[in-house]
Amino acid sequence: MNTDKVKLAIAPIAWTNDDLPSLGAENTFEQCVSEMALAGFTGCEVGNKYPKDPVVLKKQLSMRGLQICNAWFSTFFADGKLDETIAGFMDHMNFLHTMGAKVIGCSEQSGSIQGTDRPIFDDKPTFNDEQWHLVAKGYNKLSEMAAEKGMSVCLHHHMGTAIQTPAEIDRFMAEVEPSVGLLLDTGHIYYSEGNQTVIMDILNRYMNRIPHVHLKDIREEKRQQVINEHRCFLDGVRLGAFTVPGDGVIDFKPIFDALDKAGYEGWMVVEAEQDPSVANPLEYAFKARQYIREIAHI
Ligand SMILES: O=C1C[C@@H](O)[C@H](O)[C@@H](O)C1=O
Numbered sequence: 578m579n580t581d582k583v584k585l586a587i588a589p590i591a592w593t594n595d596d597l598p599s600l601g602a603e604n605t606f607e608q609c610v611s612e613m614a615l616a617g618f619t620g621c622e623v624g625n626k627y628p629k630d631p632v633v634l635k636k637q638l639s640m641r642g643l644q645i646c647n648a649w650f651s652t653f654f655a656d657g658k659l660d661e662t663i664a665g666f667m668d669h670m671n672f673l674h675t676m677g678a679k680v681i682g683c684s685e686q687s688g689s690i691q692g693t694d695r696p697i698f699d700d701k702p703t704f705n706d707e708q709w710h711l712v713a714k715g716y717n718k719l720s721e722m723a724a725e726k727g728m729s730v731c732l733h734h735h736m737g738t739a740i741q742t743p744a745e746i747d748r749f750m751a752e753v754e755p756s757v758g759l760l761l762d763t764g765h766i767y768y769s770e771g772n773q774t775v776i777m778d779i780l781n782r783y784m785n786r787i788p789h790v791h792l793k794d795i796r797e798e799k800r801q802q803v804i805n806e807h808r809c810f811l812d813g814v815r816l817g818a819f820t821v822p823g824d825g826v827i828d829f830k831p832i833f834d835a836l837d838k839a840g841y842e843g844w845m846v847v848e849a850e851q852d853p854s855v856a857n858p859l860e861y862a863f864k865a866r867q868y869i870r871e872i873a874h875i
């Protein structure tokens with residue numbers, strides 16, 4: 578891949594998991610960012626332990642050759658919370674803008690069961706036509722606001738939300754303006770559908786609307802356990818359903834080839850939440866970095 582166009586980042590979720598704070602409670606911000614840099618990454622996303630003051634955060638990151646490329650934002654448009662969501666987005670966008678990020682990855686969380694104990698493969702929500710309309714209206718507005726700052730908004734499809742499956746991603750992409758992008762998360766598509774073809778289909782269909790990529794791999798036997806035992810999303814994380822690229826069932830070579838061929842420009846973020854007391858974050862960061870170097874030549 579072209580190193581002038583593609584940059585590699587890693588998410589703090591492998592060190593400290595904001596969705597499941599007991600995972601990595603012992604790990605500090607300083608350890609996390611130092612190990613990201615040590616493993617050879619030049620960017621990262623944002624975790625709850627990061628300093629909130631942009632000046633302090635910038636200093637800590639620049640000492641380690643890191644920059645912020647994105648941070649998760651939850652939207653609640655289908656629940657009718659337009660004003661609250663936009664107010665929160667404004668602060669979030671301004672923070673990311675100050676930090677020099679260009680994209681804002683958002684997830685529509687109305688009805689989401691990802692943080693609950695409900696079975697992830699049985700109880701996911703769906704939207705009716707009116708809710709789809711509210712979501713599209715909201716995302717178009719966010720995209721307009723971001724454009725004024727020279728930034729772009731993309732939707733993170735996610736397990737346990739109403740935008741999880743390929744059909745739901747298609748519906749979202751058809752409802753919103755072309756300026757709204759898709760944050761491709763390889764692990765979440767595979768987790769939902771159980772095959773690599775779907776990742777390639779989504780990638781090929783929306784290539785020119787993908788401004789940000791999350792590289793997540795899946796341990797298939799753990800995924801099967803989650804399905805068979807009707808486990809919730811966070812149980813899956815505890816069990817180790819997610820891992821770094823190169824350690825699971827996904828073949829990233831065709832993914833990198835397709836991105837490269839299409840001239841992808843932006844960040845690719847290794848994001849693999851698992852129990853840091855079982856899967857040492859530094860060791861797994863190195864493992865991911867080495868695998869990407871070998872097969873993407875970056
Ligand atoms: O991008 C992400 C952020 C996390 O908080 C989330 O649960 C994870 O699965 C993910 O893909």
Ligand SMILES: [Co+2]
Pocket residue numbers: 733762791848
């Ligand atoms: Co992700």
